[in-house]
Amino acid sequence: MAKTSRIPLVFGAAAWGDKDVLSARVNDKTTGQELVDVFVKAGGKTIDTSNLYANGTSEKFISQLDLKEAHVDTKIFPLQPGAHSPENLRGAVKASVQALAPHKINVLFLHAPDRTVPFEDIAREINELHKEGLIREFGLSNFFSWEVAEFHFIAEKNGWIRPTVYQCVYNAFERQAEAELLPLLKKFGIRFYGYSPLAGSILAGKDLVVAATDGSRFDPKASEFIAQYYNARYPGLIPAVHELRDEATKHGLTLPQVAFRWLQHHSQFDSSNGDAIVFGANSLGQLQTTLEWNGEGPLPEDIVKLVDALYLKNKGLLWHYSGVP
Numbered sequence: 001m002a003k004t005s006r007i008p009l010v011f012g013a014a015a016w017g018d019k020d021v022l023s024a025r026v027n028d029k030t031t032g033q034e035l036v037d038v039f040v041k042a043g044g045k046t047i048d049t050s051n052l053y054a055n056g057t058s059e060k061f062i063s064q065l066d067l068k069e070a071h072v073d074t075k076i077f078p079l080q081p082g083a084h085s086p087e088n089l090r091g092a093v094k095a096s097v098q099a100l101a102p103h104k105i106n107v108l109f110l111h112a113p114d115r116t117v118p119f120e121d122i123a124r125e126i127n128e129l130h131k132e133g134l135i136r137e138f139g140l141s142n143f144f145s146w147e148v149a150e151f152h153f154i155a156e157k158n159g160w161i162r163p164t165v166y167q168c169v170y171n172a173f174e175r176q177a178e179a180e181l182l183p184l185l186k187k188f189g190i191r192f193y194g195y196s197p198l199a200g201s202i203l204a205g206k207d208l209v210v211a212a213t214d215g216s217r218f219d220p221k222a223s224e225f226i227a228q229y230y231n232a233r234y235p236g237l238i239p240a241v242h243e244l245r246d247e248a249t250k251h252g253l254t255l256p257q258v259a260f261r262w263l264q265h266h267s268q269f270d271s272s273n274g275d276a277i278v279f280g281a282n283s284l285g286q287l288q289t290t291l292e293w294n295g296e297g298p299l300p301e302d303i304v305k306l307v308d309a310l311y312l313k314n315k316g317l318l319w320h321y322s323g324v325p
Contacts, residue, residue: 003295005277007269010046010073010193011039012280016061017054024054024061025282032065034284040068042291048193048278050075050111051096059099072103073165075111075141084114086125093129107165109139112323113147120154127160139165139193142323145181152188163190167278168321170194170269171203172244172262172307173237173314177321182268194269195278198259200234202241205255236317240310247306257293262307265298 016032017024026032036047047070049058062072076092078084083092097105108129110122126138140148140163148166155162166185170177174196185192198204241255248258260277269275277294281287298304 003292004043005291005294006264007267007271007294008046008276009039009044009291009294010048010276010278011035011044011070012195012278013047013049013058013062014053015280015282016049017057018061021055021057024057027061029061029064031283032061035281035287036065036067036070038284038287038291040070045070046106046276047072048195049073050077050109051092051099052077052079052111059096063100063103067103071106072100073107073109073139074100074105075109075139075167077111078114081114081116084110084117084122086121089122089125090129093134097134105135107137107139108135109141109165109167110143112142113144119147119150120158123151123154123158123160127155127158130161137161137165138163139167141167142321144322145184148181148184148190149188152190162188165191165193167193167195169196169323170263170267170321171197171199172259172267173199173203173240173311174318174321175267175311176315176318178268181321186270186273189273191274191276192269193276193278194263194267197263197277197279198256199237199241202234202237203244203255203259205245233319237314240314244303244306244310247303251300251303253299253303256290257296258299258303258307260290260293261296261299262304264294264296266304266307 015023015025017027019027026035047062047067049062049072051059051074054061059074074096076089076096082088093108129135130138138161140151148163151163168177182192244258245255248255263269263277269277279290281290
């Protein structure tokens, strides 16, 4: 059994779904249940999904599993303008409720902003959904910090449910959220869930090239939308990954080991704030190894210094934490 991690883990189910969906690496109930069982036994409490994941099949796949003591969070992605209008948002949430049944929605995230709809209209409808018992908490993902503040103050003014969780990318290389977003979240008592701990898999250390392998996030056959995003975002970081790999090897460490230990011990995650790392695993072996890495101690000082130096050197290549180039 792996040691308990300092920062809690949230199991991301982006690759869980139907067998006929290329991006659904976990597509049989037996494997899915084994992953849940091991995760919960290790102390895991949250499965994270979206109505977008695995071409919209992830939620239904999760509905087949016994989540034990864990709960499920989901997100509503605005695929077109107006997707977060009160009527459309309600329809999407009800579809997610039906897809996930018998599991309830713990945190409902807005997966990305729909700026064609006034935020006050969105917040009002979220509050109604909460009053009706369809969601327990309200979260935001990939919004600008000032938009988070806007939602907070709209809710405060009207006595509505406030956003209490926020998700965006956060890893050893992509740390743009540290400057203003994370202080804002702490000020408002909002938990921070950082996703993409391996920077879109380039810190997985498998081949150190951005290759469109079948079913990967870089494969347009799996998802043209996601492939465009990843192929635009990550290739420029490959030289930095090589440099970090070479230093890690001197210490007998792997790249993903460095990535997770940095997040656990050297990042701005705050366990007292309820922050968490959103990770993925497609097999029992991946899950068990990831749990072990997250239970390990701090990194050698020279690796920490190199991570900081590489971040500063490559800041100009990085996208905004909200996902904007």
